[in-house]
Amino acid sequence: MNISQAIFDLKQSLPHEVTLIAVSKTKPIEDLVEAYKAGQLDFGENKIQEMVSKWEQLPKDIRWHMIGHVQTNKVKYMAPFVSLIHAIDSTKLLSEIQKQAEKNNRIIEGLIQVRIAQEETKYGLPIDEVEALLEFASRCKNVKIKGLMGMASLSENEIQIRSEFETISTLYFNLKPHHPSFTYLSMGMSGDYTIALQLGSNMIRVGSKLFGAR
Ligand SMILES: *Cc1c(COP(=O)(O)O)cnc(C)c1O
Numbered sequence: 697m698n699i700s701q702a703i704f705d706l707k708q709s710l711p712h713e714v715t716l717i718a719v720s721k722t723k724p725i726e727d728l729v730e731a732y733k734a735g736q737l738d739f740g741e742n743k744i745q746e747m748v749s750k751w752e753q754l755p756k757d758i759r760w761h762m763i764g765h766v767q768t769n770k771v772k773y774m775a776p777f778v779s780l781i782h783a784i785d786s787t788k789l790l791s792e793i794q795k796q797a798e799k800n801n802r803i804i805e806g807l808i809q810v811r812i813a814q815e816e817t818k819y820g821l822p823i824d825e826v827e828a829l830l831e832f833a834s835r836c837k838n839v840k841i842k843g844l845m846g847m848a849s850l851s852e853n854e855i856q857i858r859s860e861f862e863t864i865s866t867l868y869f870n871l872k873p874h875h876p877s878f879t880y881l882s883m884g885m886s887g888d889y890t891i892a893l894q895l896g897s898n899m900i901r902v903g904s905k906l907f908g909a910r
Pocket of ligand 1: 719884
C-alpha cells in the first residue's frame with residue numbers, strides 16, 4: 697500500500713471544499729511522515745496520549761483532530777495544540793474544554809457529536825439535546841462550535857446509512873442559519889464517505905483506505 701498515492705488519488709476525487717482528515721490512529725510515525733510529505737496536513741487520532749506523542753515528534757504545521765471519545769481528565773494534555781475536537785457530547789466535557797482553553801489562552805474549536813446510528817452506542821448526543829448543548833456552548837467564551845459530527849452504523853445496508861446521514865445533515869442545515877460559526881459537517885469514513893458526501897458532508901475522516909487495515 698502506497699500512502700502518498702492513496703492520498704493523491706482520494707484528494708483528486710474530492711470536491712475542493714471537502715476537508716480530508718487522514719485518520720492515523722495506531723499507525724507508526726513513518727506512515728504519518730509519508731502522508732505529510734504528500735501534502736497532508738490534517739490528521740485524526742482517537743487517543744489523547746498517542747496524539748500528544750505524535751504531535752511532539754512531527755512538524756508543527758500539522759492540524760490535529762481528536763475524533764474519538766474524550767475523557768474529561770485528559771483534555772489538558774491536548775489543550776495547547778488540538779485543532780478540532782470532533783466528539784463533544786456533554787456539558788461536563790464542554791466546561792473542561794472551556795477551562796483548559798482559557799488556561800492556554802486560546803479558543804478551542806469543536807464539533808458536537810450527534811448520535812445517529814440505530815445500533816446501540818454510548819457516544820454522541822441524542823438529536824433533541826443538541827440545541828441545549830449549543831446554548832450552553834454559547835456561554836463558553838473560549839470554545840467555538842464549528843458544526844456537527846456523526847457516525848453511521850457499521851452496516852452493509854446502504855439505505856440505513858443514507859438515512860442516518862440524512863438525519864444529521866438535515867439538523868446541520870437547519871441549525872446553520874442560526875449559528876454563524878457553523879462550517880463543518882464531519883461525516884464519512886473509508887466505507888461510507890461517498891454516501892456522506894452525497895448528503896452534504898464537507899469533512900471526511902478516512903483511515904484504512906489511506907494507511908491500510910489496522
Ligand atoms: C477510526 C475512525 C475513523 C476512520 O475509520 P476508517 O474506517 O479506517 O476510515 C473515522 N472516524 C472515527 C471517529 C474513527 O474512530
